[in-house]
Amino acid sequence: MNVLLDVDITDGPVVVLVYLLAAASFVTLVARRPSARWRRQPWLATATISTLLGGMIGWGLTWLLSDRLDLFDADLTPVVRGWVIACSGALGVAIASLWHPTWPRAIASAAAAALFVGTAAMGVNIDFGQYPTIGSALGITSIDEGLPPLATAGEDAPSIASWQEPEGMPERGRLASVEIPATVSGFVARPAVVYLPPAALVRHPPRLPVLIVMSGQPGSPSDPLLTDHLRDHLDAYAAAHRGLAPIVVSPDQLGSPGTNPLCIDSARAGNSATYLTVDVPRWIRAHLPVTLAAGSWGVGGLSQGGTCASQLGAEHPELFDAILDASGQLHPSLGPDEKTIAEGFGGDAGAFAAAAPSAIMAAHAPYADTIAVFGVGAQDNRFRPGIRTLVSDARAAGMETHYIEVPDTAHDSHAWSAILSRGLVLIADHWGLDR
Incomplete structure (x- = not known):
């Protein structure tokens, strides 16, 4: 079962096989008449017209749902639009072939329609990069519940500079799913996911810096570490830096x-x-071998989580000295500003304006020792201007700023993985883990 759940659905033989089956199904539907009753009718012309009409409907749907209604709060890429149009065109042929069909033809047409939809969904997922495996698409992960046994990092914990990797240290870090109680906030939260590097899994660990990272919306706590490959980037960094x-x-x-x-x-x-600035840090200090003094704590996130990171990192310089914002927005948003003000801020336009990261930065400037990393996909036309504005505002507020623009990506997991990878190195080096 685990082998099936780990099957890659973004690259490799499964993807090629699905594409070939979909193409073969479409050619078969077009090449063979639905039934003898079509002999007097130009089936090839009908199939062509059905494909064109279906494609036009697909184009109309992308325009209506994305450009007109802004249902996804992000621009659809040309690749996604192409898959929707192609799927709609193929469905047009499948539907047309159900006119006066034989039973075998009806079954084959229905199966082909399902295959077309599945293939298009796979193509969209490859472009966005959200679900790398069958298990991730089904929401099934192999993350252990509860922390592994951890040694306490006391006053005699080795410093980062003096740390020497001991014999028997694990080669990779570990993931764990944990409940973080909302003791003060009362916020109803799903379980968090924790990454522990190899240096945290030994008998006498050093106190390590902390990075709080949040998913986009919709999303789940495992997304940054698994879907966006932050775990792999952390393991790679640890392998090159004595397990740190x-x-x-x-x-x-x-x-x-x-x-x-x-x-x-x-x-x-x-x-x-x-919850994020009181309950979560309290739990971290109580359960993990982390740095207790100010500094060496960061906050990051993707999309909506990136907006949160800029808000909280700018608002709490006493807690965070690092911000990693991947494709965040200029302000917290539920859609149009009028809706956000009315529903999110109870009609208080002043509170809405004050919650914008740029406004928070201006109110708390100058920042003494804060590093801020902002990143965005080069084709993310919706979010890129805002990220560039945040870079300028963070720099004006005294932060050490870095801008990452990922070529050939948009508002997707491919961009976020690259931003997390490069941002991790910048922030970890800033904390001295490279020494």
């Missing part, structure tokens, strides 16, 4: 995939900000 890497905690800032609490405390969606 930040401890990463990915808490649930949403409550549920369909909710956006805006990373503020509100009656509408709960005290998300207090």
Whole structure:
């Protein structure tokens, strides 16, 4: 069963096989008449017209749902639009072939239609990079529940500079799913996911820096570490630096995939900000071998989580000295500003304006020793201008700023993986883990 769940659905033989089956099904539907009753009718012309009409309907759907209604809060890439149009065109032929069919033809047409939809979904997923395996698409992960046994890092814990990797240290870090109680905030959160580098898994660990990372919305706490490959990047960094890497905690800032609490405390969606800045840090200090003094704590995120990271990192320089914002927005958002103000801020336009990361930066400037890394896909026309504005505003506020623009990506997991990889190195080196 685990072998099946680990099958790659973004590259490799399974993808090629699905594409070939879909192409063969389409050619077969077009090449063979549905039944003898079509002999007097030009089936090839009908199939061509059905394909064109279906493609036009697909194009109309992408325009309506993305360009007109802005249902996805992000621009659809040309690749995604192409898959929707191609799928709709192929479905047009499958539907046309159901006119006066034989039973075998009806079954074959229905099966082909399902294959066309599945193939298009695979193509969209490859472009976006959200689900690398069958298991991830089904929401099934192999993350252990509960922390492994960890040694306490006491006052005699080795420093980062003096750390020497001991014999028997694991080669890779470990993931664990944990419940972080909302003792102060009362925020209803799903289990968090923790990454422990090899240096945290030994008998006498050093105190390590912490990076709190949040998913996009919709999303789950495992997304940054698994879907966006942060775990792999952390393991690679640790392998090159004596087993040292930040401890990463990915808490649930949403409550549920369909909710956006805006990373503020509100009656509408709960005290998300207090959960992330009070409850989560308290749990981390109590359970993990982490740095206790100010500094060497960072906050990051993807899309909605990136917006949260810029908000919280700018608002709490006493807690965080590093910000990693991948494709975040200029301000917390539920869609149009009018809707966000009315529903998210109870109609208080002033509170909405004050919650923007740039406004928070201006209010807390100058920052003494904060590193801020902002990244975006080069084709992400919706979010790229805002990220560039945040770079300028963070620099003006005194932060050490870095801008990452990932070629050939948009608002997708490919961009976020690259941003996390490069941002991790910049922040970890800033914390001295490269020494």
